[in-house]
Amino acid sequence: MKKLTTALVIGSVLSTSALAAKWHMPTPYGDGNLPTQIAYGFAEEIKDKTSGDLDITVHSAGSLVKHTEIPRAVKTGQVQMGEVFLGILGNEHPVFKHDNIPFLATSFEDAKKLWEAAKPQVEQQLDKSGMKLLYAVAWPAQSLYTKMPVNTLSDLAGAKMRAYSPSTSRLADLMGTTPTTIQVPDIPQAFSTGIIQAMITSPSTGVDSQAWDYVSYYTDVKAWIPKNVVVVNKRAFRRLDKNTQNAILEAAKHAEALGWEKVAERAASDKAKLIDNGMKVSDPSPELLNQLQAIGATMIEEWKAEAPKEVGEILTRYQN
Structure with a gap:
């Protein structure tokens, strides 16, 4: 039944034009994780900014598309956008490995600096694959x-x-x-x-x-300190009107800022939960x-x- 439901949802995505109001955004992690919570807020902000003209459904915990298949689903337009752990793209190009190198950046300050250094190369490689970078959310240190x-x-x-x-x-x-x-x-x-x-x-x-x-x-x-990235199918994004594109980009900017603000807090609270248990x-x-x-x-x-x-x-x- 789950496979049938997934097939029906993806089928509806494939039959919908890029100008349609309903978009789908698979994410690999559960609702308790910070990146997923930020994704829900990101989708809600876009809905508000566009007065409901663009409604993005977040499918968490790999419920629509398995994690390893999300990049391909976005590239091919099966879904319009998605979230992935950046390091899983490492076989496509070494620039995607920058935040999986041990002891290159171990503080949030250094991790943010490394991200700013790597972002131009990451954007370039994603563009070659038909995807546009929207935002990134860091995880606590591994x-x-x-x-x-x-x-x-x-x-x-x-x-x-x-x-x-x-x-x-x-x-x-x-x-x-x-x-x-x-x-x-x-x-x-x-x-x-x-x-x-x-x-x-x-x-x-x-x-x-x-x-x-x-x-x-x-x-x-x-x-x-690795990151998740949220990407959008480049062709789908280009087909949107300018106001909707700007709404997405503004929401993405807010999402990334919120991620860097909240990740240290989440790291401390989750570490405390390990001890409490x-x-x-x-x-x-x-x-x-x-x-x-x-x-x-x-x-x-x-x-x-x-x-x-x-x-x-x-x-x-x-x-x-």
């Missing part, structure tokens, strides 16, 4: 969830680690673990059935998936931190080698 205490990487030797992007797969390799691709909705079952024994993700994802039910330890390594939260040992930072340095060099011109421009803007 840290380590495990069933056992981890003081050095040797404690993780041979473990299966969740991967969700090309960069996280490479990180798992360098950590001496086995990368295993698991999307957010499948995390609890993957841990419970032994498919994975560790993951690096945000406190928000930990709360959303009730990590305390399947792991006991959260080591606050703050490895990187019995998880053992600790800072990394100096040895573990040194080992992870060394891996980060390796991944930065590898990233540069993938696209020296584009990556070099990002790093130059970021470091100046």
Whole structure:
């Protein structure tokens, strides 16, 4: 029944012209997550600004389109806009990996600076794919969830680690673990059935998936601060009248500003929820931190080698 409903919705999207009042926006994460909450506000602001002429339905938690399929759905016009975790586009071009590189930017201030440095390249690559960037929402810093205490990487030797992007797969390799691709909705079952024994993700994802039910330890390594991006099909956007385009762009500007404002607050509250539910939260040992930072340095060099011109421009803007 769910597959039939999804097919009917997408079918209705395909049969609707870009000038129609009803648009669809799939998102990969549940309603409890900050990016999804901002997406609802974004859609509501556009509806208000256009007096209902453009009504965007947000389909959360992968209910309309699976996460990995959202970029293609937007490119091909199956849906007019969508939200994706930026790092999953890493195989399309290295510029999409900038916020998945460990220890390149670990504070919100640095992450925002890195985003401003990378945005021109990201916009250029999305444009080539028939998509237009609207806004980005950062996640809290990514840290380590495990069933056992981890003081050095040797404690993780041979473990299966969740991967969700090309960069996280490479990180798992360098950590001496086995990368295993698991999307957010499948995390609890993957841990419970032994498919994975560790993951690096945000406190928000930990709360959303009730990590305390399947792991006991959260080591606050703050490895990187990734983002979701909201994109629109370029052709659909161009077919809108100028006032509607401006309404979307203005709402997008507000959404991004709100995301940067709220993410630190959400990081603190979600970390507190992990503690309240019995998880053992600790800072990394100096040895573990040194080992992870060394891996980060390796991944930065590898990233540069993938696209020296584009990556070099990002790093130059970021470091100046």
